[in-house]
Every structure is written in C-alpha cells, then in structure tokens.
Amino acid sequence: xxxxxxxxxxxxxxxxxxxxxxxxxxxxxxxxxxxxxxxxxxxxxxxxxxxxxxxxxxxxxxxxxxxxxxxxxxxxxxxxxxxxxxxxxxxxxxxxxxxxxxxxxxxxxxxxxxxxxxxxxxxxxxxxxxxxx
Numbered sequence: 001x002x003x004x005x006x007x008x009x010x011x012x013x014x015x016x017x018x019x020x021x022x023x024x025x026x027x028x029x030x031x032x033x034x035x036x037x038x039x040x041x042x043x044x045x046x047x048x049x050x051x052x053x054x055x056x057x058x059x060x061x062x063x064x065x066x067x068x069x070x071x072x073x074x075x076x077x078x079x080x081x082x083x084x085x086x087x088x089x090x091x092x093x094x095x096x097x098x099x100x101x102x103x104x105x106x107x108x109x110x111x112x113x114x115x116x117x118x119x120x121x122x123x124x125x126x127x128x129x130x131x132x133x
Contacts, residue, residue, distance in 0.1 A: 052104075057127040061119055064099050068092075081118040093117065106131040 058078055066073040071086050082088040082096065097113045104126055108116070116122045126132050 051130060052127055052132050054123060054127040057104075057132070058119075058123045060103055061100065061122050061126065064103050065096060065119060068096055068099065077119070078123070079118070079120055083117065085118075097122075100126065104129075105133040 062076055062078060065071055065080070065086070066076045068088075070088060070092055075086055077085070080086055082093045083090075088096065093116070094113070097108055097116055100116075100122060101108050106129065108125070112125060116125060
C-alpha cells in the first residue's frame with residue numbers, strides 16, 4: 001500500500017518526454033482527428049509494416065515451387081494450379097505447403113493449408129499473414 005502511494009506521488013510530479021512515431025505525430029498535427037483515431041492510425045501503420053510485399057512473396061513462392069523435385073520449372077507461372085497445371089497430387093501439395101512454411105518461417109494451420117491449391121492462393125495467404133517472414 002505504501003509503495004502504491006509513493007508510486008502515485010512520484011508519477012504525479014514526474015514528467016517524461018515521449019518520442020512519438022511519425023504517423024502519430026502527423027495525426028497529432030491535424031487538430032480535427034480525435035485521440036482515439038490517432039491511436040488507431042498509429043496501430044494500423046504498425047500492423048501494415050509487419051506484412052510482406054505481395055511481389056516479394058510471389059517471387060519466393062514461385063521459386064519454392066520451381067525447386068520442388070516433381071515440378072517441371074518451365075510450367076510454373078504466378079497463376080499455376082498445383083494439380084491442373086503442374087500435375088501434383090494431394091500429397092505433393094502438402095509437401096509444397098510444408099516448403100512454404102519453411103521458407104516463410106511460420107506454421108500454416110491445416111484448415112488453411114487445405115485451401116492452398118495454386119500459387120495465387122499461396123501468395124494471397126502468405127502475404128496477408130502477420131507472422132510470415
């Protein structure tokens with residue numbers, strides 16, 4: 001109890017300058033934006049930064065598929081379907097998804113892995129995943 005009172009007394013008299021992120025500082029400069037919106041804007045900018053660029057993801061996904069031993073690299077395109085265009089069966093598709101997990105450093109849940117049936121769906125999923133590296 002005495003610690004809480006001492007802490008409260010110290011905090012009421014102590015002023016510490018806080019550095020603001022650029023997005024929050026720009027939002028603070030506009031007087032018409034409410035504080036709650038500024039916080040949301042700042043959080044949104046931080047979240048955006050954690051996602052990968054779709055072009056980079058597409059290049060890496062195509063590279064992973066081209067390096068898969070059962071795929072003819074000449075057939076790999078950004079819109080190629082694993083079974084229809086590349087001739088992979090369901091077990092091969094699972095192996096390709098596992099290669100994506102290794103390449104991008106995160107685990108793809110089984111229910112999402114079942115939906116990945118083409119390079120385009122793989123790129124869309126990975127680019128929108130916050131844990132992809």
